[in-house]
Amino acid sequence: MYRLDRTAFKAQTAEEASKSHAEFYKKLSWQERLKIANYLNSIAFNFPEDNPPKMDRTKFSVRARNINL
Secondary structure (H helix, E strand, O other), X not given: OOOOOOOOOOOOOHHHXXXXXXXXXXXXXXXXXXXXXXXXXXXXXXXXXXXXXXXXXXXXXXXXXXXXX
16 A cells, blocks of 8 residues: 655655656556556546456447558
């Protein structure tokens, strides 16, 4: 579980913050970044982290492409 450290604060511009965050996340493995993205999605869309909603496949259809266009 990720927790916000409210004692850690550094006054900086948006550009400085963007660079420092990018440097931090680039050091993580792709698996760690994926876990963080999953956690943030679960918070944003209000679903349990270990039980994401299933995609409604009835909303999509498959058809052949017309190659002659």
